[in-house]
Amino acid sequence: MFIDYVKISIKAGKGGNGAVAYRREKYVPKGGPAGGDGGNGGNIFFVADRNLNTLLDLRYKKIYQAENGDKGGSSLKDGKNGSDVIIKVPIGTLIKDAITDEILIDLDKDDKKFLGAKGGKGGKGNSKFATPTNQTPRFAENGKAGEEKEIVLELKLIADVGLVGFPNAGKSTLISTISEAKPKIADYPFTTLEPNLGIVRYKDYQSIIVADIPGIIEGAHLGKGLGLTFLRHIERTKILLIMIDITSEDPAKEYKTLIHELNQYSKILSNKKKILSFSKADLVDDNIIAKLKKKKFTGHSGPTLVFSSATRYKIQELLDTLWNELQD
Ligand SMILES: Nc1nc2c(ncn2[C@@H]2O[C@H](COP(=O)(O)OP(=O)(O)OP(=O)(O)O)[C@@H](O)[C@H]2O)c(=O)[nH]1
Ligand SMILES: [Mg+2]
Numbered sequence: 001m002f003i004d005y006v007k008i009s010i011k012a013g014k015g016g017n018g019a020v021a022y023r024r025e026k027y028v029p030k031g032g033p034a035g036g037d038g039g040n041g042g043n044i045f046f047v048a049d050r051n052l053n054t055l056l057d058l059r060y061k062k063i064y065q066a067e068n069g070d071k072g073g074s075s076l077k078d079g080k081n082g083s084d085v086i087i088k089v090p091i092g093t094l095i096k097d098a099i100t101d102e103i104l105i106d107l108d109k110d111d112k113k114f115l116g117a118k119g120g121k122g123g124k125g126n127s128k129f130a131t132p133t134n135q136t137p138r139f140a141e142n143g144k145a146g147e148e149k150e151i152v153l154e155l156k157l158i159a160d161v162g163l164v165g166f167p168n169a170g171k172s173t174l175i176s177t178i179s180e181a182k183p184k185i186a187d188y189p190f191t192t193l194e195p196n197l198g199i200v201r202y203k204d205y206q207s208i209i210v211a212d213i214p215g216i217i218e219g220a221h222l223g224k225g226l227g228l229t230f231l232r233h234i235e236r237t238k239i240l241l242i243m244i245d246i247t248s249e250d251p252a253k254e255y256k257t258l259i260h261e262l263n264q265y266s267k268i269l270s271n272k273k274k275i276l277s278f279s280k281a282d283l284v285d286d287n288i289i290a291k292l293k294k295k296k297f298t299g300h301s302g303p304t305l306v307f308s309s310a311t312r313y314k315i316q317e318l319l320d321t322l323w324n325e326l327q328d
Helices: 173-180 229-234 251-266 267-271 286-294 315-327
Strands: 004-013 044-048 063-065 087-088 091-095 104-109 114-116 148-155 162-165 196-202 206-214 239-245 273-277 304-306
Touching: 044 091, 044 104, 044 162, 063 087, 104 114, 104 304, 114 148, 162 173, 162 229, 162 251, 173 196, 173 206, 173 315, 196 315, 239 251, 239 315, 251 267, 251 273, 273 315, 286 304, 304 315
Parallel strands: 004 063, 044 087, 162 206, 162 239, 239 273, 273 304
Antiparallel strands: 004 148, 044 114, 091 104, 091 148, 196 206
């Protein structure tokens, strides 16, 4: 399952209290202050880890609590610091404050680390409060509370190319043809309910990451079909491959609808570079293909690609075009 949104509570550890203690030595009845400091509370960190793809692991545990610092001891012994908690997340996870909705950080690189909640400082022991006029203080400082936050984690896939089309356009079939991804494919709408990422090997050592997402229908921005919330997964792609089923009754209208829904979702998507393509070329005659290639689509410039995942017709050309566009 693809999990892209999780809410959790994080609680850093409390600092340990400083100790009130006195030196006890033979023949010294009233020793000076010897209370150690409390240890610091453990912190909560988030770290991006390239081995993770989903937020699934975080779904079952809602509260993350770091260890408290130990209290200070006698004989100037300081308390142990509480251990930190490190929460691993996939690359591309946004960390937000659940209450203000503010983005705290974008963990967009492997190993990038973020201090989500700082542990409370340990209190000072009474030995630290000795002054010339009060050489044996009878008090120590208490440890401070650790930070507590409500956090939202949101994963935005980072792909090079996003596939955009109506349900059944053949998006999942394409990704399964050009990559190792094995998404569900079926001849009914909304087969894909969660995004799939595919890594396409290009030439020898290059790769293109493609994101297959659920289908879009007219009125999606009003919540029709699966709505548009999954479009956030393609906001960071460099290009969008618009896919229209070549057997569509009205390709121009389909194209217009897709562009309209993208525009409704965000400026980022409306400004993104788009390539227009027709899938399932094996289902029509060559003269229909030739006609479509010449047809003008309002608002679209650049080549129109026609391909078939079923027969691999023009699949290499499709990849070459995507690759070349990505180099710009
Ligand atoms: N003949 C032919 N059929 C295809 C081709 N590509 C996909 N199909 C068929 O079209 C149907 C829909 O394919 P999917 O890949 O599931 O379509 P999708 O765009 O991912 O659909 P949603 O996930 O519902 O948005 C399936 O029955 C596929 O077998 C193709 O190149 N040629
Ligand atoms: Mg699909």
